[in-house]
Amino acid sequence: MIPLFKVAMSEKASALVGEVLDSGYIGQGAKVDEFERALAKRLDNPRILTVNSATSGLHLALHLVATESGRDGEVLATALTCTATNWPILANGMRIRWVDTDPATLNVDLDDLARKITPTTRAIVLVHWGGYPVDLDRLNRVLDQAERVHGVRPRVIEDCADAWGATYKGVPLGGHGNISVYSFQAIKHLTTGDGGLIVLPDDELLSRARMLRWYGIDRDGGGARFKNDIPEYGFKFNMNDINAAIGLANLETVDGLVARHRENAAFYDGELAGVDGVELTERASDRNPSFWYYSLKVDNRDAFVLRMKEAGIATSEVHERNDVYGATQGCKAVLPGLDGVAGRHIAIPVGWWVSDDDRAHIAKTIKGGW
Ligand SMILES: Cc1ncc(COP(=O)(O)O)c(C=O)c1O
Structure with missing residues (x-):
């Protein structure tokens, strides 16, 4: 049978993982840092953070939006996607309002989206179906219009789980001013076993996301970290060095x-x-x-x-x-x-x-x- 999906594992992966296993440190450490530097270079974007899955990344993205603009109102979302795109909306206590599918692309229908934005729209969650980019400039025009009419510009969360390597107008996805999330799950183009990447549009969101992916604690805070204040609770969404080593090997191929x-x-x-x-x-x-x-x-x-x-x-x-x-x-x-x-x-x-x-x-x- 010719399979629909297959695990792509670089020959170098087992040696790199072996080094981590023998090093005595397998948590989030030097390999995660190295992987993040390599990913930032690849996406030509310094505002990136690894996470332990795209689902975690999407949960974190929705949490950032919910804490910024409230859990009331609604999130416009596309129904034709993995449940992992939409379950984080529900998990964050937010309400989904479905937007139709564009039959030509199987992506979100931007005309229907334009009709459904209201002053109570808190966010828009979309997927690049199978890795085919949504028309992001047209989406921006829809948002410009919404801002003029309703005085709101909802944040956009792009689910790029299937889209490693995809570009829109020559720029990798994640570089278009939104919150974007990639997946490095087992059968994705780029796998770390399980893992993901969140791309943030500004430094403020990046630094909040960095804290919230690990309990809300500033890992670089020095001293006994748990003695420092934790201004808001966070999650256990970080990647570890084992997964990062797999990712570093696979990034080469x-x-x-x-x-x-x-x-x-x-x-x-x-x-x-x-x-x-x-x-x-x-x-x-x-x-x-x-x-x-x-x-x-x-x-x-x-x-x-x-x-x-x-x-x-x-x-x-x-x-x-x-x-x-x-x-x-x-x-x-x-x-x-x-x-x-x-x-x-x-x-x-x-x-x-x-x-x-x-x-x-x-x-x-x-x-x-x-
Ligand atoms: C469109 C889409 N979004 C999200 C996910 C979830 O990714 P992860 O398994 O890294 O959480 C997947 C996984 O296949 C997916 O296809």
């Missing part, structure tokens, strides 16, 4: 892997355009997606999945729309865009492990019909 995801995606774009029963997602020239998976929309999805399985090709919807779960029944909405794609979208293997022969087989199978 990840660019080549992302490049192969893109090459395979370009191959499918060429092969599958115009195929009966298949609709491709949007490609805009101002974005360079990371293609964690390759999403298409197909007619008769169950039969498609079965045909692919027979041909030895794994497929998946990857995420279920979050508005169907019991946990979100308090926030029902009419979402015609999502209704139109929820039964049609499907991801096919596109990653670095997909060989030229594999991708030719996948394209031929799809062209053969189902």
Whole structure:
């Protein structure tokens, strides 16, 4: 079976991890610092902090917003994503208001978003679906307009979990003035085993986030740290040196892997355009997606999945729309865009492990019909 996801582990990882294990120090220390310096360089952005998962990073992001602007009001969010995007909203005691899905991109529908911003909107949480960047300039224009009309400019939290390596107008995600969160979970482009990264838009938020990821304590405070005042409670969201060592090893090889995801995606774009029963997602020239998976929309999805399985090709919807779960029944909405794609979208293997022969087989199978 050609898998949909695979763990990418650099050959250097076990030696680097071994050094940490033998060092007598495995908590958050020198390796985390080194990893953070390397990540800051890679994203060309000094305002970054590692965390122990994207879910923690998103929880921290929502906490920052909630403590800044209040837990009343609502958070505009997209239902087509991992539950990890939205559960931190609920975990922070905030209310979700669903925004529709743009059928062209499977990202948030920015027209619907513009309609739903009100003076009580506390934040906007969005995902770059499969690593395809949201149109961030257009989003900024929507926010400019909201500020003019309602006098509010809600913070935006970008879930970049699937988007390592993706750029918008040449700038890596995280560099567009919002709070952004990456995932280094097991099967992501860049893995640390489990882990994540939060990118902050200003120094004040960065320094609060740095304290809050570790109980609210200033690790650089000196002396007996626990004797110093803790002005506000925080969390246990820090990364440790073992995970950072894995990340440092994998950071050296990840660019080549992302490049192969893109090459395979370009191959499918060429092969599958115009195929009966298949609709491709949007490609805009101002974005360079990371293609964690390759999403298409197909007619008769169950039969498609079965045909692919027979041909030895794994497929998946990857995420279920979050508005169907019991946990979100308090926030029902009419979402015609999502209704139109929820039964049609499907991801096919596109990653670095997909060989030229594999991708030719996948394209031929799809062209053969189902
Ligand atoms: C879109 C999205 N957001 C968040 C997450 C959660 O990431 P983590 O496992 O690092 O918490 C995932 C994980 O797969 C994801 O796909």
